[in-house]
Amino acid sequence: MAKTLKEKLADLIPKLREERVSLVKQHGDVVISQVSVAQAIGGMRGVKGMVCDTSVVEPDKGLFIRGIPIMELREKLPEEIFWLLLTGELPSADELTLFQKELKEHGEVPKYIWKVLKSMPKTSHPMAMLDTAILAMENESVFRQRYDEGMKKTEYWEPALEDAMRVMGTIHTIAAGVYRIKYKKGELIEPSKKLDWSADYVRMLGLPPKKGETAKMMRLYLTLHSDHEGGNVSANTCHTVGSALSDPFYAVSAGLNGLAGPLHGLANQECLNWVLETMDKFGGVPSEEDIRGYAWETLNSGKVIPGYGHAVLRVTDPRYDAFRAFGKQYLAKDPVFQTVDRVFTVVPDVLKEHGKAKNPWPNVDAGSGAILFHYGLKEFEYYTILFSVSRSMGMLSQLVLNRALGTAITRPKSVSTTWLVGQVKQ
Numbered sequence: 059m060a061k062t063l064k065e066k067l068a069d070l071i072p073k074l075r076e077e078r079v080s081l082v083k084q085h086g087d088v089v090i091s092q093v094s095v096a097q098a099i100g101g102m103r104g105v106k107g108m109v110c111d112t113s114v115v116e117p118d119k120g121l122f123i124r125g126i127p128i129m130e131l132r133e134k135l136p137e138e139i140f141w142l143l144l145t146g147e148l149p150s151a152d153e154l155t156l157f158q159k160e161l162k163e164h165g166e167v168p169k170y171i172w173k174v175l176k177s178m179p180k181t182s183h184p185m186a187m188l189d190t191a192i193l194a195m196e197n198e199s200v201f202r203q204r205y206d207e208g209m210k211k212t213e214y215w216e217p218a219l220e221d222a223m224r225v226m227g228t229i230h231t232i233a234a235g236v237y238r239i240k241y242k243k244g245e246l247i248e249p250s251k252k253l254d255w256s257a258d259y260v261r262m263l264g265l266p267p268k269k270g271e272t273a274k275m276m277r278l279y280l281t282l283h284s285d286h287e288g289g290n291v292s293a294n295t296c297h298t299v300g301s302a303l304s305d306p307f308y309a310v311s312a313g314l315n316g317l318a319g320p321l322h323g324l325a326n327q328e329c330l331n332w333v334l335e336t337m338d339k340f341g342g343v344p345s346e347e348d349i350r351g352y353a354w355e356t357l358n359s360g361k362v363i364p365g366y367g368h369a370v371l372r373v374t375d376p377r378y379d380a381f382r383a384f385g386k387q388y389l390a391k392d393p394v395f396q397t398v399d400r401v402f403t404v405v406p407d408v409l410k411e412h413g414k415a416k417n418p419w420p421n422v423d424a425g426s427g428a429i430l431f432h433y434g435l436k437e438f439e440y441y442t443i444l445f446s447v448s449r450s451m452g453m454l455s456q457l458v459l460n461r462a463l464g465t466a467i468t469r470p471k472s473v474s475t476t477w478l479v480g481q482v483k484q
């Protein structure tokens with residue numbers, strides 16, 4: 059008989075705990091990283107100082123989820139990815155059906171959330187709306203309730219999973235509500251009892267279905283953005299806040315606040331903006347020469363070219379490749395997509411010549427906006443919300459595993475500049 063996600067995890071967790079305890083006991087003193095002055099000042103880039111088992115980003119290959127390259131997972135449903143992130147295995151067909159049913163059972167958005175959202179200023183950024191809604195739902199936290207009742211440490215993961223299911227069960231409905239409220243798209247659309255997570259999100263947004271193509275695009279989008287190991291701003295923030303035993307609503311909301319930054323998740327809104335500006339300036343699909351000129355203009359005015367560069371990757375992001383392949387299949391004649399594709403042939407050389415960015419290649423955000431635009435999502439300020447819906451899976455799965463494994467409260471040691479100066483003089 060098919061197991062629930064909770065049953066599956068209950069089988070796995072004792073082994074994982076044993077492995078962690080024995081690692082610390084037998085090899086706790088082995089040094090795995092050193093920190094230079096430049097790293098301490100430069101965002102701890104490359105410092106190995108935390109553990110994340112859900113996914114790994116190889117600088118020269120890109121994202122692997124539980125050891126599987128993301129390109130091999132692009133046809134999977136995001137629900138399967140969530141299961142994979144948590145358990146290390148893809149679910150069987152029966153497990154998937156059961157999990158999707160359970161998610162729907164966790165899908166009720168409390169009425170006060172809509173009141174909160176509707177009372178926010180009309181100028182609020184959609185990310186501020188989504189984050190506020192997730193934080194307001196903290197009122198529903200089973201983790202907090204059980205903690206207050208004095209649950210045992212070994213039980214933490216169970217209500218954390220319950221809260222995670224609630225966040226995942228509702229975030230697409232809340233995100234669709236944010237869209238309809240913010241952009242005055244009419245009444246809210248209720249979730250369906252039948253559709254999968256992505257197709258239901260598309261329907262609740264009110265996007266034209268285009269014979270199922272929009273749902274296909276959404277499945278790809280939500281799968282590709284699901285996780286990117288543990289050190290990125292949103293995952294790391296969620297990890298830190300969760301490590302204080304703040305419940306998953308607090309922790310995910312905090313992580314999403316980080317995702318809202320222009321150097322992180324907001325880059326996808328900025329990216330399409332840059333592409334459309336280029337098209338505006340040159341009256342349609344620009345030539346390679348036009349793009350080169352505009353790229354230099356951007357760099358010379360001290361700005362970054364959004365969608366290019368990465369803190370870890372040193373190759374074209376395979377998630378960009380996956381979007382590009384989708385675009386070539388379904389929207390090859392779309393002028394915005396054609397422009398994105400042309401930017402790809404020009405910008406890496408410009409960035410190499412510029413000589414600053416360590417990675418001149420496109421990241422996931424370089425191409426996704428053009429695809430969303432094609433399927434009717436014209437409000438690019440909203441794009442980071444889609445990223446958030448997807449990335450909640452990575453943050454939640456890392457958090458549940460951390461509560462299962464008793465991960466300690468985060469507390470790296472900071473040093474003063476005076477101390478650093480003293481060190482280098484020695």
Ligand code: AMX
Nearest residue numbers: 321322323325362363364365366367368369414415416417
């Ligand atoms: N255009 C212009 N300059 C860039 C650049 C770009 N796309 N990418 C990096 N650089 C610059 C940096 O600003 C930095 O300049 P500085 O020395 O004057 O401060 C220098 O190159 C070295 O930076 P780096 O080590 O290559 O990158 P990083 O790890 O410091 O930053 C990132 C990584 C993504 C923030 C950066 O490449 C960037 O700003 N890219 C554009 C924004 C973007 O696409 N963000 C999305 C990232 C993916 C995501 O989280 N969604």
